[in-house]
Amino acid sequence: MYLTQLRAFHAVARCGGFTIAAEKLSLSQPSVSEHVRTLEKDFGVLLFDRHKRLVKPTALGLELLAITDRLFETEQEAMDLLSEVQGLKRGFLSIGADGPAYVMDLIGRYREKYPGITINLNTGNSSEVHAQLLDKRVDVTIGGPMPEDDRVVRRLIRRDPMVAYVAASHSWAEQDSISIKAFQDMHIVMRERGSMTRRLTEEAFAHHEIKPGYVFEVDGQEAARASVAAGVGASIISIGELGEDPRLKAIPLSDCKIFMDEFVSCLRQRQHLRTIESFMKIVKTAL
Secondary structure, three states: OOHHHHHHHHHHHHHOOHHHHHHHHOOOHHHHHHHHHHHHHHHOOOOEEEEOOEEEEOHHHHHHHHHHHHHHHHHHHHHHHHHHHHOOOOEEEEEEEOOHHHHHHHHHHHHHHOOOEEEEEEEOOHHHHHHHHHOOOOOEEEEOOOOOOOOEEEEEEEEEEEEEEEEOOOOOOOOOOEOHHHHOOOOEEEEOOOOHHHHHHHHHHHHOOOOOOOEEEEOOHHHHHHHHHOOOOEEEEEHHHHOOOOOEEEEOEOOOOOEEEEEEEEEHHHOOOHHHHHHHHHHHHHO
């Protein structure tokens, strides 16, 4: 049997590299490399294209990956069955989120009920966490709307209004509300492409025919808040993501109602796995 070697191959293919795969498997990087080489040598095949630090499955590697996906999902189902009587005392749950604002409370609730479950949190923008879910790099996601996809089950968990926000010293900071038209020709801070915040902002600007002046693009909500606080420009954010920050002032939009919807999502074919099912139940009780 080549189960150990197949597990190493699967981890490298899913993690995108030998070093990360080794960390996930709690093995040394040379051990993982040797397991993959054993498969390639014994069967006279090439499973990965290797170029410097980039590792990509070959066409054959992709076919094998589809099989190992089923193999290790079946293994996970078997382990879940055995662990049911233990009340989820062991296990692993990987969560993808487009920010910490909504997910941390849910993680806290889950950890309180299932302290033996190891949780890993990956963050990125909405497009990135959606890709992580479809690629099975995470088990569940907390984030903005995803494209309609029959492979995905999702539940709305929160709806927050979008607001303008500026540095506390900004000339807008004393206003109780502001028109979205005030962004015309203004210096603004904009999230990276793929961000749901950016998408909603751009849609609102297009609808109201607004063309801002200088656009300062940043990667991530934390960088956006820091840029606004430094006086680089004004921006738009969901009120739930802004949080409490004395450097910043939130200003409701008087003539533009934009809402950020947040969903919890998982793959339909994996929703029955115990760790995923139990997390979705925690979310349901928290609503």
